[in-house]
Structures are given as structure tokens and as C-alpha cells.
Amino acid sequence: MSLADEAGTTAGPDDTARPDGTAAPDGPTAPDGTAAPDLAVRRALGRRPPAFLFSTWPLRCWLHQLGGVLFGLGVLLALAVLVSVGILLSVAGVGLLVLACVPLLGIPVARLERRRLRLVEPVRLADPHAPVPEDGLRNGLPRRLRHRFAERATWRESGYAALLAIVFTGAGLGVLALLAFSCILVASPVVVWALAPETVMIIPGRAVPGPLSALPFGLVGLAGVALSGYAAGWLTAGQVWTARMLLGPRRDPDHHRVIELTRSRARLADAFEAERRRIERDLHDGAQQQLVALTMTLGLAELELKGSAPEAAALVARGRGEARRALEQLRDLVRGIHPQVLTDHGLAAAVAEVAQRSPIPVEAAIDLPRRLPPLVEATAYFTVTEALANAARHSGASRVGVTGRLVDDRLILMIIDDGRGGADPGAGTGLSGLADRLAILRGRLTVSSPVGGPTQLRVEVPCSA
Template sequence: MAEALRHAPLRFVVSTWPLRTAAYVFTGIATGLLALAWLPVALVAGAFPLAALERRRVALLGVPALADPHRVPDRPGAAAWLRARYTEAATWRELAYTVLHGSVLLVMNVAAVLLGAAPALIYASGVANFATSSAQTGVAVSHPADASPSAAPLLAGGAAVAVLASAVLLAYTTAAAAMAQGELARLLLAPGDEARVRLLTRSRARLIDAFESERRRIERDLHDGAQQRLLRLGMTLVTAQLELDHDPAAARPLLAQAAGEARAALAELRELVHGIHPRVLTDLGLPAAVAELAGGLAVPVHVRLDLPVRLPPPVELTAYFVVAEALTNAARHAAATAILVTGEHTRGTLTVEVRDDGRGGADPAGGTGLTGLADRVDALAGTLVLTSPPGGPTVLRLELPCSA
């Protein structure tokens, strides 16, 4: 939303974002009143239900719902649950958010609505004053259009202008209030540093297991594939060497066979190495490697990667495998007819987005292969967000810090 408002402020008004921000602000007023009423109870019983609702409500702003920052209690039972909750910093951040939501944020949301509706309210007030003054002077005006035949179009035009001005102003005032409240919710309700440390520890543990599994796979592929071909090549060359001493003509087919086995072994080794680290990525960088991926798909892929400088190798490699997995999923499972890959490097962060027009409904836990990639992204302190409502579109957004 912030990017849409910053890059195209005029187009923002005619997009769906004003409806989203208005919904967020108006429901924020309702939950703010609820927070105000719940505050005495929250001081004793905690703000857990309201905080859980607020973590889900940020989805109105086009971002994923915030993760639950609370850890699982060490032991079952209400006492262990209460002990775990009231010794967590997240619980007190939730309480702080509830206090702010029932006071400062409530006033801010109401002010945003009143400020946005100001043109319509001022016009309505002026018409009401006109009707009142007309009644006091003895001129009966039951409806503004009854004032005079010539005044009716003027009043109708003024009403249309006032409503249009309020709609435009509401789009911007509710957007500003929604962004402020959404950012505060992210700061206070999302997992803090302690939760990120736990997540990073688990991700790195899974990465170690994944790397060990990958090492065994490579070892098995080398043993069952390239090693067997090289053994056959050696045996063929030995046989050809023996034949050369007795029948040079019989050695020629063996040498041709050895050449074919050498080419097959080289191709198999090249394919194996390509799966570990693509050569084009090392030589030419991420845009060229993604373009090569796009060229190998039957689905039309449009690539727009604005990367003026080379990125650190771990960042390039992680982004490459994320894009490769997203393209594969879109082509094989989403029935997509067009895919768009965009990316840029701004303020030390690489942002890549893969969007397809497929049927949507993608589930990261449903075997899409993104779980392992998410662990790789977590290890680099990045974020990987998948949005795939039923019917599409599916959008995979990757953000990676590029500090060397």
C-alpha cells in the first residue's frame, strides 16, 4: 500500500486500496471502542483475544496476518500457561497496544474520518444554515431543491463536488491513519527479537539437516550415476588397449564407445553441478540466471530485474532458488498463462516478486517445496511471503538484506 501511494498517488484513489484502508480504519474504530471497554479486564486477564484479532486485521492492508509471538508453555495446565504468558515481553507489548488502541489510535481514526468527510460535512452544514435562515425570514424551504428553480442545479452540483472531495480526502486520511496503526501493530504485536532468535535457531537446525540430506543425495547420485559411467569408461578403455595390441580395427568401435561414455559422464556431472550452483549465476549474475530459467518454461515469463550491481553470492543463490521454485510451481501446478518476475535493490535490500495468473490456492505446507527455501531465507534474516487466494493471482515476495 505504501508503495502504491508513494509511486502513484493519483492512481491510488481509483484503486482498491482506499476501500481496504477505510475498512481498516472503520473496523479500527469499532475495535478501539472494544479495547476501551476491555481495558480494565485486560489489566488483569490480559489482552490476548483483542491482540489476536488485531494481528489478523492487518490483512486488510494487503499484508499477511502477523504471527503469534507467544511460545508454547513447557508444561500443560492453566498455571503453566499463565506463567508462560505473564513472563513474556509479548504479553506486555499487547497490553501497551490495547491501551494505545483504546485511546490515541481511537482518536486518530475518528479524526481521520472526520477530516476526510469535512467537505461533505461543511456543505451539509451550509445547506442546513441556509434552510434555517430562510425559515426565519419567512421563506419556506423544505428541501434545498425547492429554494428556486435556478438554485436546484447549483445545489446538486455543490453536493456532488462535496461528496467527491470527501471521497478523495477520505482515501488519503484513512490511508495515513491505517499505515500508522498498521506499523504500530507490527512493532508491538509481531514476534520480537526473542521469537526471531527461536525461529532462526529452528531454521538453521532444519538447514543443517537439509544440507546433510543433500550431501547424501549428491554422494548417492555420484555413486550410482557418474561413478558407474566412469568405471565403464575405464573398462572400455582397458579393453580397447588390449585390442590395439592384437587387432587395431576391433579397437576402433571400443574407442567410439568410450568417447560416448565420456560425453554421457560429463553431461551427468554437468547436470549435477548445475543443480548445486548454476554456472550462469556465477558468471553473469541473477538477472541472466533468471532469464535463463524463464526461457526454459512453456509459460510466457516477463522478467524485470533492476539490479545495477552484483549482490553477495549467498543472496544471489537464495533468490535464484526461490524464483526457480516459484516458476516451477506456477508452470506445473497453477495452470498459469503468464508470469511476471520483478525485482529491485533499494536501501540495502533485495526485493523480488513472482506473480502468476494461475488458479491460486497454493499452500506452502502442501508440498510446494517452499519450506526448505523459507529456512534458507530465514538464515539470511530475510522474509518470504506467499499470497495465493483461491482464483489467484499467486504472489511470492522475497526480501533479503544485502549486507556483505
């Protein structure tokens, strides 16, 4: 069972920066509360509309609409075939499965659309789908299907596929038909000049007597080309905006608050670590040195009183022993706050040292290619020490194994004992505290402890948290 969940990071509600540190654009907001995308097509149309016609934008928009019409007709045909096959086979029961998989057609359609948008939109649209979570089991087709059906992005993409096949394809056909007819009108004087007069009929039932008589039709064709250019631009802008809203990643309305809360937890963790280091330094440089001086002073007093007052010397020796034991306890306390070996040599050496002090034989195998961030090392170290202490007090184990490795910039620790099992996070065994400590770094603690053993703790800590 998982004892800690993970959260992302972003700016707070009053912060004007994105999570990546860039400034958030001003302007209208999208339905999810984020700033509306500043589309390149819309900028080209709104900056200087007359200059739009003399740029490469009309040609790019026409090509985008042509590709969209061809692609949309293919999507419409695929939808019609799937629905028809599903209805025909529904009597046998197989058709229901085909109909249920129709929404999944939006996933490849959206993937191709995100690539096709690069013709008119330089900002790359990210894939909104989350990877199938790994839990040590083989990810088969049923598991992947369940994961995709549970995602809202899948249903948004299926809706976009329907819009592409019906709305945008029909509108694109209209724009391209206007362009084709306008181009014919523009070429009408040349056509009339090349062919014999009175044989070309632009208007049904009425022949054009000569090229000069076809010039008005050419001017109308030029106006139609300009109109089709603007129509293609605005239609492309609407399609890109729709794609950004439906095919891109979305943020939930509480995203800013969740991230600011996570940042606050990280700041509290840093402050807690700094305060712990200060306490360690004060104990080491203050109380510990005073106890050492007291022990030496009592030793000198014992030597002075040994010959003249044996009873007083015995009392001084007793006080010196108490001071020595207090000094040892203080040193253990300082070592428990933050061991020096962890600072000097890293997590592997610190775990090896605590394994030697454990009352249960511990086999430690921490294989890390580099030093980890200090807060990650400290969190992992105290997680291991608390787990070993729990095993010594509650498990009745005879052996404990601790392994650690770095996988995809995540520290993975496995602590396994051969005890009686039955560990319950709600029974006050410290597992909930470990999960809370890991949650500060967006880590996760997974416990497997069946009755009769063994008990297995899996710790995951992202090193970039």
C-alpha cells in the first residue's frame, strides 16, 4: 500500500512566473485558468492584415487546410467503418468491443495532428497522456486500455477527432472550393485569350466575347483569392486554438495552490535541516566541550583527593563516571542528528556504519554512481535507521537486507527482513512518520508485510525534488 502521494510544483496564485521560471503572458485566460495561447497565425492576422496576403502565411494556411481536409476525410471514413462494423457485429457481442474502442481512434489522430500543426504553429504541443504507472507487474494490453480510458485526455482527443472529421473538414472544403473557383476566375482572361472567343462561358448560357470582357471576372477572382486567404487564416487559427485546448496538457483549477503548498513543504524541510545542523553544531561546540572539560576537572580532583580523602575521591570518581556517560549519550545524540560520515563519505558509508551498530545482522549493498543531494541523503539515511530500529523492536527478524540503487534519477531503497511480518502503519510503528518525511521530497514508501513475513519496504526518492 502506498503511504505518500506525489505533487508537482508551480507558482502561487499571486506569482506571475511559470514553473520553468519564464514570465507568464498577459492576455485572456483559457478555460483551465491558464493564459490563452498566443497563436502565430493570429499574430500575423492581427498585426497588419494587408501584409498578411503578401507573406507566406496564406500559402501555409491553404496547405494546412488541404492536409486537414484529406486527413479529416480519412478520419471520417475510419469512424464510419468502425461504427458500421460495430453495429453489424453487435449481435454477436464482438461489435460492442469495437464500438467501445472507437474513442481510442482519437489518440493516433491527435498524435498526427500535433505534428501537422507545426506547419502553422512553431510552439510544439506536448503529449498530455501520462505513462502507464509501473508497479512491478507486466503492463499488458488490458491494463493499458484501462489506463487510457481513465484519462480525460483520451476523451478530449476523441472529441477533437469528431470535430476534425465533420466541422473542420467541411469548413476546409468550403475554403478550398472558394480558392479553386477564385483561381479559375483570375485565369479567365488568359483562358479566353488562348481559346477562340465566344466559346468560353464563365456564366452559364452567356459566352465571353474577348479577354477584355473577362477582366472583371479576373478582378472578382483576385478578391476571392484574398477572401479565401483570410478565411483560411482565421479557420487555421480557430483549429490551432481548438487543438491547443483539446490536444495539449491541461491543468486543474487547484494546480497553483497545490504547487505552492509543495514549495512551502520543501522550504520547511530546508529550514528544518538547517535548524538541525545548528543544534548539532551547538551541542558539539558547546555542551560536549563543557562535559569534556568537566570530566578532566573531576579527574584532576580525584587525583588530588585520592591520598587525603579517599571517600571524597570515590564520590568524585563516581561523578566523573556519570559525566563520561552523559558525554557518550550526548555524542550518540549528535551522531543521530546528522552523522559526520554521511556528510564526509555519503549514504553508502553511513548505512554501512549504522548496519555495524545494529543488534540484528544487516547486509547493506548501496551502489550509487555519485553523491546525492544532501537533503535526499539525509532523508534516505534516517529512513534506513528508522526501518532498522523498527525491525529490531517489532519484527523478531534474524537478518535484514538493505539495497540501494539509482534508477532514472530516483533513489530506490529496499529494506527486507525475515521477521514475523504484519507491520501496520496505523499501529504506531513509525511507518507513517517515514511516509510523511518522504512526502516532503515527493517520495513514496510502499510496505509489503504479510502475516508470517517477510516485511519489505520500498523507498523511492526523486533526486531532483
